Structures are given as structure tokens and as C-alpha cells.
Amino acid sequence: MLKLAARSVGRNAQRSALTAAAMVIGLALLIFSRSLAEGAHEQWITSAIRIGSGHVAIQAPEYLESGKLEHRIGAVGHERALRAVESVSGDQVLAHTPRLSVDGLASSAASALPIRIEGVDPEQERAFSDLDEKVEDGRYLEPGDRLHAYVGVELARRLGLKVGTRFVLTAQSAAGDVEGQLVRVVGIFRTSIPEMDQGLIHIPIETAREWLGTPDAVTTVAVLLATSRDTDRVVSELRDALAGASDLRVLGWRQAAPELDSALRMDDYGDYVFHSILFAIVALAILNAVMMSVLGRRREFGLLQALGLTGAQTGWVVFGEGLFLTAVSGVVGMVLGFLFTWGFFRNGLDFSGLAESESAWASAGGMVDPVIVPIFHSSQVLLSLYFILIIGTLASIYPAMRASKLDVAEAMKFDR
Amino acid sequence: MAPDAVWWRVAWRNLWRNRGRTLITASGLAFGYLSAVVMVGLTDGMVAELIENGTRLMMGQVQVHSAEYLPERNMHRTIGGYDGVDLEALLARLEADPDITAAAPRLYGGGLLSSGDETKAGLLYGVDPDREQQVSTLLSRVSQGRLPVPDAYEILVGVEMARQLSLSIGAEVVVVAPASDGSMGNDLFTLVGTFETGTPAIDANYAVLPLSDLQYLMAMDPGRVHEIALTVTRAWDTPLIASRLAASLEGSGPQLEVTPWTDLRPELAEAIGLMDAVNYLIAGIIFSMAIFGVANTMLIGTFERRREFAVVRALGTTPLGIGRTVVYEGMILGAISLAVGAAITWPIVVWWHNSPPDLTSVLGGFSFSGSQWRPILRIEYSYDTPIICAVALFLTAVLAALYPAWKATRVPPADALADR
Numbered sequence: 001m002l003k004l005a006a007r008s009v010g011r012n013a014q015r016s017a018l019t020a021a022a023m024v025i026g027l028a029l030l031i032f033s034r035s036l037a038e039g040a041h042e043q044w045i046t047s048a049i050r051i052g053s054g055h056v057a058i059q060a061p062e063y064l065e066s067g068k069l070e071h072r073i074g075a076v077g078h079e080r081a082l083r084a085v086e087s088v089s090g091d092q093v094l095a096h097t098p099r100l101s102v103d104g105l106a107s108s109a110a111s112a113l114p115i116r117i118e119g120v121d122p123e124q125e126r127a128f129s130d131l132d133e134k135v136e137d138g139r140y141l142e143p144g145d146r147l148h149a150y151v152g153v154e155l156a157r158r159l160g161l162k163v164g165t166r167f168v169l170t171a172q173s174a175a176g177d178v179e180g181q182l183v184r185v186v187g188i189f190r191t192s193i194p195e196m197d198q199g200l201i202h203i204p205i206e207t208a209r210e211w212l213g214t215p216d217a218v219t220t221v222a223v224l225l226a227t228s229r230d231t232d233r234v235v236s237e238l239r240d241a242l243a244g245a246s247d248l249r250v251l252g253w254r255q256a257a258p259e260l261d262s263a264l265r266m267d268d269y270g271d272y273v274f275h276s277i278l279f280a281i282v283a284l285a286i287l288n289a290v291m292m293s294v295l296g297r298r299r300e301f302g303l304l305q306a307l308g309l310t311g312a313q314t315g316w317v318v319f320g321e322g323l324f325l326t327a328v329s330g331v332v333g334m335v336l337g338f339l340f341t342w343g344f345f346r347n348g349l350d351f352s353g354l355a356e357s358e359s360a361w362a363s364a365g366g367m368v369d370p371v372i373v374p375i376f377h378s379s380q381v382l383l384s385l386y387f388i389l390i391i392g393t394l395a396s397i398y399p400a401m402r403a404s405k406l407d408v409a410e411a412m413k414f415d416r
Numbered sequence: 417m418a419p420d421a422v423w424w425r426v427a428w429r430n431l432w433r434n435r436g437r438t439l440i441t442a443s444g445l446a447f448g449y450l451s452a453v454v455m456v457g458l459t460d461g462m463v464a465e466l467i468e469n470g471t472r473l474m475m476g477q478v479q480v481h482s483a484e485y486l487p488e489r490n491m492h493r494t495i496g497g498y499d500g501v502d503l504e505a506l507l508a509r510l511e512a513d514p515d516i517t518a519a520a521p522r523l524y525g526g527g528l529l530s531s532g533d534e535t536k537a538g539l540l541y542g543v544d545p546d547r548e549q550q551v552s553t554l555l556s557r558v559s560q561g562r563l564p565v566p567d568a569y570e571i572l573v574g575v576e577m578a579r580q581l582s583l584s585i586g587a588e589v590v591v592v593a594p595a596s597d598g599s600m601g602n603d604l605f606t607l608v609g610t611f612e613t614g615t616p617a618i619d620a621n622y623a624v625l626p627l628s629d630l631q632y633l634m635a636m637d638p639g640r641v642h643e644i645a646l647t648v649t650r651a652w653d654t655p656l657i658a659s660r661l662a663a664s665l666e667g668s669g670p671q672l673e674v675t676p677w678t679d680l681r682p683e684l685a686e687a688i689g690l691m692d693a694v695n696y697l698i699a700g701i702i703f704s705m706a707i708f709g710v711a712n713t714m715l716i717g718t719f720e721r722r723r724e725f726a727v728v729r730a731l732g733t734t735p736l737g738i739g740r741t742v743v744y745e746g747m748i749l750g751a752i753s754l755a756v757g758a759a760i761t762w763p764i765v766v767w768w769h770n771s772p773p774d775l776t777s778v779l780g781g782f783s784f785s786g787s788q789w790r791p792i793l794r795i796e797y798s799y800d801t802p803i804i805c806a807v808a809l810f811l812t813a814v815l816a817a818l819y820p821a822w823k824a825t826r827v828p829p830a831d832a833l834a835d836r
Contacts, residue, residue, distance in 0.1 A: 022712055026705065067580070068534075105528055105537035110490040112526030112594045114537035114621055158489050170528060172535035178528060178592070194683070195617070259616065273458070274698060277451040281705040284444040 004317050006324055020329035023388060026282030027333030030275060030384045032341050035374035037271050041264060042375055044368045045228045048260045049253055050129040051196055053099070054222030055231045056238060057256040058085070061249040063219055064256065069102055069174045075216035077247050084241035085223055092230045097121060097128040098218040100208045104171030106151075106201065110160040117169055117201045119208025128224050131189055131202065138163035138187035145204045148186035152197035156188045163188065169201070174214045181211040193367050228253070279387060287395040298406065305408045315404030319396045326392025330385050338381070341374050423737060427744035434717070441713045442753040445809055448706035449757030450764065452699045452805045457765055457795035459695045461772070463688050464796045468553075470684045471677045473613060474541075476520070476551045476645030478658050479680060480510070483671035485642060491525065491634075492596055493642075496670035500639025506669070507547075507644065513664070515649050515657045518550035521641040523630050527593030529573070529623060531581045538577060538623045540593060542630030542641075551645045554611065555624070561585045561609025566626035571605040574619035575612045583607050591623070595635035603633050654678065703808050710749075710816035718742065718820040725824050726832035735825035742824050746817025750810040757809065761802070768795040 049055055058081045063071040073081065078098065085096050100119035105112055122141035126132045132140035136153050149169075151161060159167055166184050173179040183203060191197055209215055225234055231252045238250045254261040301314050309317075431438045471477055485493040495501050503521055510519040523542035528535055545563045549555050555563060555572075564570035571589055573581075583589065587607045595601040605625070613619055631638055648657045658676035665672050678685045718725070725738055772794035 029701065029705075103537055105526055107526065107594050109598070110488065110492070112491075114526060114539060157487060160488055160490060171537070172530075176533045176535075178530070178535055270458070274455065277455065277702060278705065281444070281448060281451070281702065284440070284447060287440065 004320070006320075008317065008321055016325060020325055020332070023282060023326060023329035023392070024333035024336060026278065027330060027384060027388050028337035028340060030278060030282075031334060031337030031376075031381055032374075033278075034271075034275070034380055034384065035341050035376050036372055037267075038377060038380070039373045039375040040368045041267070042228060043372065044264070045253065045260070047130075047193075047367050047369070048257065049228070050224065051131060051191065051193070051200070052222075052260070053220050053251075053253070053256045054096070054128070055225040055228055055253050056223040056234050057251045057253070058221040058223070058238065058242070059219065059249055059251065059256075060247060064249075064251065067103065069172070069212060069214060069217075069219070072100070072174070072214060072217040072219050073221070073248065077245065078216070078218050078221065080242065080245055081221045081248055084238050085221065087241055088234055088237055092225050092234055093223055094226055095124070095127040095224045097124040097222050097224075098205060099220045099222055100205050100212070100214065100217060101219050102171045102208070102212060104169050106155065106159060106167060106169055108159040108161060108165070108167040111158055113155060113158055113198070115155065115169075115199050115201055117171065117203060117208065119205035120202050121205050125202070128222065131191070134189040134191050136188045136190045138185065140187055140189075141202055141204055145186065146207055147181075147183045148204065148207075149183040150187045150189060150202040151185055152200055153188050153190040154194070154198035155201070156185065158198065161185050161188075169203075169211075171212065173212045174217075179211060179213075181207070183207070191367070279391065282388065283391040283395060287398075301403050301406050302408050305406060311404040311406065314406065315400040318403040319400040322392055322396025322399065326389055326396075330388045330392070333388070334381060334385055338376070341376070423740050424744055424748075427741045427748055430741065431745055431748055437713060437717060438749065438752075441710055442749060442756060444713075445706055445710060445750070445753035445813060446757035446760065448702055448812075449753065449805055449809050450761045452702045452808070453761050453765060453797075453802055454768070454795065455698050455702065456695050456801050456805070457768070457797050459691050459698075460796040460798065460801070461769075461794040463691050465794070466684060466688065469613075469615065470681055472553050473618070474552050474554050475677055475680060477648050477651060477654050477677050478516075478646040478661070479675050479677075480644040480646065480661075480665075481642065481673050481675070483673045486673060486675065489524070489642070491594075491642075494523075494636070494640040495642070495644070495672065496639065498640075500637045500641075501670055503639050503641060510644065510646065510661075513661060515653075515661070516646050517649055518547065518647040520544060520547035520551040520645050521627060522548075522643045522645060523627055523634070523636070523641050524643070525593045525630055525634050527591055527633075529577070529581060530590045530592070531583050531587055534581045536577060536580055537621075538573070539621050540591070540630055540633075541622055541624050542627040543624060544627050551647050554613065554618075554622075557611045557613050558609050559612035561607070564608050564624065564626050564629075566628045569603060569605045569629060570608045570626070572609045572611060572624040573607065574622050575610045576616060576620035577623065578607070578610045580620065583610075585609065591625075591633065593633055595633070596640075597635045599635065601633040601635055603629075605629075699805065699808070703812055706809075707812045707816050710746075710813060711819060714742070714746065714817055714820040715823070718824045721824075722827050722832045725827040726829040729827065729829040730833065738827075739821040739825040742821035743814065743817050746813045746821075747810075749817075750813030753813065754806055754809055758802070758806070765795055765797050769797060 053059075058073075060071040060073050060077075082096075085093060098121055102117050102119075104115060104117050106115045106117075107113075120141065122143050122145065126140065131150070141148055141150050149167075156162070161167060163185050166182055169181045169183055170178060171181075189197075205218075209217060223234070223238075225231060231254075235250055235252045242248050242250060301318075304314050304317070305311065480495070482493050482495045482497065484490070485495075492498070495506070507519050507521065510516055521544055525540035525542065527538060527540050529538050530536075543555075545555060545566075558572070559575055561572070564572050571591070573583065573589075578584075581589070585607055589605045589607055590602060591605055592600055592602040611619070611622075611624070625633075627641070628638060631640060648654055650657070654676040655678055658674045658679075662672075662674035665674065728738060729735070
């Protein structure tokens, strides 16, 4: 039966090639656009996460909701968190850094703006975030810095700051008082993410601790991983390691950065809509082609049945044809899509011509590099293949049923 | 009967001789049309939301500042310098312009808000509530309480800020802000209401005060404002109206700068351009897939009709006549698909536009290219998208018929009839 199906595919080489081409192109397109979307997401996550609180954040249990200094981690908790991070198996953890963050007001003679102040360890932060590479003027913080501040380019403009200018940070201290701190601009950065360029300041963590009256404290231990896919694994490993510590909570980036999470999910949603449409069109093309092949071959099937095949057997031949076609074109499409995308794999695909300013690519505290490097997930590629096969199978059912219910005499009677 | 009409009739009959194939192909094209219109509509909806939140929520379509105010937004650079202006006269003069429907003065400040033990930094937004409502939509988002009344020390804050400061309506709020004379202004205000925009960054950071109260807090004269926001009659003409207005304000009174929103937020305008490009890309992919499906079917159709074409040729039809018939088939098919596509697309689009799925409860809002965005998937429909898609659909069907038509003209009658 299979042989019969395979032969009849081969006999109509031209038609088979056309049908297969529809599937091949559809699948190749799917793999291409999926891997690009995947690549863009990973860049987006990484950029937002290195400036933000990492793939995994260890905080006091109430800190995420309150954002207040009273929910901080003391020296003991910090020590315990560090031990847990260092105990994570494998080489998933690229870097980790302590942060003491507080919302406050930055004011100069020109203006006052609400901002986020991050007290950081200059050396560890350099390995963790790429903010130190975004220097526009001056330099990043260095060990031994005291009253130095690293500010965004937009904030500097709004407050009239230059490297060396002094300005005042005001925030509520741990004791509940409003405390001011005079700092001096040591460097100005540009991330092209509007929220960061206008609303983020790095100061040495020791300065922040002294100013806010929180010796040895941190609000977050941020952990950077090699890829965002490891997040869940590391989170559960850290949760196990810190099971006894009720003063510490381990958060994945989806929880710690809900804004980024919703932006990504929204983007995913759009992708799903687009891919469903693509799938539906491929499915229609397949259905169409298989239908054509059957409707035009009444006489051939009539002959098969006249030669002794039962209706069911004829149906199986048609079904086998559909499956055979789908399987072959599925594999070819996958390889083609892979090869096509592979051409862009190392250097990435440059979309920067679409928009002049980099800010157009920024969203939810992160940004997509206009040069998108596609990422392949074997699971997703297999899923696409699986879907194509299912569609092919479904599309073959109806024609097969038609073929099985053929009236032999009627089909043979008329000369085409 | 005119010779051409015969071919149309032949084409029409040919289509219905193979009803199944025609219906499948037509439904494929109609579905392609639906998908393209919906995808483009979704992106347009997102763009509309970006413009809405980026301009209508707070910015206004055109802003008038002192020539020295932008880009630093220095607090001292009020319109008319340190002395301020005759605000009423300036507003009246702006509103006298036929293209301007409303004008609202604004003053910006940054400060700390405290209540009990809690303190938070915020942006202070001094407005004339009556005028502001004609220019931006922020004040229409009051979720609880009411708008503040001038000179009564009343304040309106975002819901997230109220939550962080544990404020309820009627609570007292201490506002501390650097004043223009170098001192720290501070005053006690009563919370009269909260607003909710659905976008975290705005709900957590903004406090709205009556203009006169903020002027007093920041030690500024009543004539001093940073900005006058305008609503114009023709939103798409904003840059033109702005430049005309700038010319008419030149020379008399204080040095002013008139800026349309496209210049205030170039990255937003760019992001919109980017999304338009993505739109074309998506529509292009959908139609190229559709064209492929149709061409495929028609080509297979012509292979199977070799004998039929041969008979027609043998009966004396010219190759041109056969080719023409196939192209006409494509055109009729396109027209049918278009009718079906439009019939299913319109109700869906209208429904989706009027009751969009609101994912705000599942997902939070987030920023996009510096503009806040809520996850409401509204479809925006204009009249050009469906028309462009319709033309593309029709061309798709006709283009897809060209190659099969050419193939059909080349059927050698003798060979085909002899089944070789």
C-alpha cells in the first residue's frame, strides 16, 4: 500500500513538487521568523536584566511589593545568600552583585527629578551589568570612590550636570527621616533606554549605606546567568539551598521584573497570532493541493478499485500519499529554514536601517539590539515540524474519504 | 455578443465546473485578506495606543515653551523669563488662532511627598484643571475622589503612589520641593482624589496640583509657567500648524518656541515608522504565502485541464483566447474571494474594535520606546488598509493566474489529445 502511495507521488512529480514546495516554504519561513523572534527576546531580556535585578534576584520577602528600605537584607542574610549562589552547580552563574536601591529625588539648581538610586560595588557591577561600557563622558565608578555618582545622559541634561558637577540626592533613610547626600558626577552614560537615561543613578554602595543609615545592608543580590532558559532551574536550586532562611526570597526575572514579563508575553502573543495565520495558510495550501490531486484522479482510483482494491484501501493509498508528501517536505523545509537562517547566525540580521534613533528599539526597561542574532531552540523547531505533520495528516483525511467512497462504475464511465 | 464577453462567460463556467477547487482557493484568499487586515489592524491599534498615551494622556499635540526651556527643561526658564507673562492674554491669543481648539498652562516641579512615616519622590504637575481637560486625558482617569480645586491646598496623586504612601482620600500630604529662589518650599496638602492610567510609571510618580498652588510652593509669580499645551484641529497636520503658529508668534512678546509632538518625541515617531515597516513585512509575507497557494492550485488545475485546453484548441480557439480565459478565471476568483473576505472581515474587525480583549488584569502595562502602553488589543481600522489589502488580493489572484495562463497557451493540441 505504501509502495503504491509512494509511486503515485513519484508519478505526478510536477504536482507533488508544487505541493511540497508550499509546505517547504511555509516551514522554512516559520523556522526563520521563530528563531529571529527568539533571538530578539534573548537580547531584550539580557539588556533589561543586566541593568535591572538579574535573571535571579534574592531579596527580603516583602521588598518586591514595598520597595522600602525597611525590607532589606542584613549582613547575615547577605552572607547566606552569597554562599547559596556560590553553591549553584554547573557554570550557569556568570556573575552576581549586591545592590542597595532606593527611590529618591535628584536635585540641582536647575531642576529636581524623581530617580532610582542604586548603591553598587563598582568591581562586581562591572562584571554584572554593561552600564560601565555605555560611558558617554567621564568614567564608571571605581573601587575607593566615595561621593561619586554615575548618571544618565538625559538626567544630566535636565539637571544641567557635567562631569565634576555636584548635586543633591534626597531619600528616606532607614530611620524614616528624609536625608540629603551631596555627590559629584564622575561619569555620564547613554543606554538609549529612556527610563534608564533619565531615571537611574549608580553610587558606591558604601556611600549609600552611610547616607541611608544601613551598615552592611543590601536590598537585592542580583544573579546573572548564561542564558535566560536556566532561570527556573537556578531559582529552584537556590530556593532549596535557602529553604531554612525565612528572611530571604528567591525571584526569577519574570516575577522581579513584571513589566518586562508582560512586554515579552505581549510580543509572544503577537508572534502566536502571526504564526497561527501562517500555519493556517500553509494548511489551506496543503489541503488544496491534496484535494486537487484526488479530485482530478477519479478515473485512476476507479481503475484501482476495479482491479480489486476495496474502498478503504483506496482511501489508505490517498492518505499515505498525503503523509508521504508532508513528511518529505517537512524535513526538507526544516533543513532549508535552518540553512537559510544559519547564513545569518553568526553575524545577525541588521534591522537598524528601519529606525534612526536607538530609543525606538527600547521597551520595558530593556532594548533589542537592531542587529538580531537568531537563536534556535530544538524544541521549537520540532514543534513546527510536528504541527506541519499534523496539518498534513488532517488535510489528507477528507480526500482519502472521498476516494474511498468512489462509485467505480460512474468514475470509469466517462472518458475524463 | 461582444467577443470579449464570451471569454468572460467561459471563464465563469470553468470556475464552477470544479466547484470544490474554486471554493477552497477562494476561501484561502479570503482568509489571507482577513489575516492581513487583522494583523495590520492590531499593529495600528498598538500605534494608536502609543500615540494616545504618548501624546493625549499628558503631552498635548503642540507645546509652547520659552525659547530657552528645551531641551534642559530648567525650572527657571519659564515663559517670559523671571517676570513671567500675562497668562490670560497669551492663552486668549493662542486660542484665537483658528487651528487651535484649546490651550492649557502647565508648571513642572520635582519634590518629595510624605505622609506619616512614608516618603516618596514624585513629579509635581501644576495645571489649570478646566483647561487641562481639553488638552490631555490624564484628569479624566480619576479613579476615586475628585479633581483638586485651586487655592484650597488640594492634591491628586496616582493610585500606585497613594498605595506606596498608604494614603486614602482626605489624608494629609507634606510636599517638599526645591523653589525657584533656592529655598525648599513645603506645604501641607489634602488628598482629594487618585487617578489610574494603568501604566505603572505614571501612576507611581505623578502628583497633580492646581497651577496656582504649585506656583506658590515653588515661589513663583502667577504669570510664570513652563509650558502651554495645545490641541489642534487637524492632528495629522500638527507639524505644519506648529510652524505656522511659530511664525505668527514671532516678534511680539516673549521669545517662544513652538514644538509639535513629533519633535518632542522623535523616538515615538520613529517607533511608529518602525511598526509601519513591520506591518508591510507581515502583509507581504501573508500575501506571498497566499499568492503561492493560489498559483499552486491554478497551476495544478491547468495541468489537469491539458486535455480540455487541447479540445478547445482543436475546435479552433487561439492560444490567446485560452490564456485570456485563464486570466479571467483569476480575476473572477479574485472578485469572489474579495466579496467573501470583506463579508467575514468587517464584522470581525468592527467587533474587535469595539470590545477588544483587555489583558490589563493578566499582564501589567509597560513602556515602549519611552511611551507607556497598556495591553489592550484593540484593532484600529482605517479605510486605506482594507482597500490596499483588497487591491493586493485582486492582484494576487490575477498574478497567480499569469503563469498558468501562459502554460495553458502552450498546450500542443495533438500531443495532449493523444495523451502523450
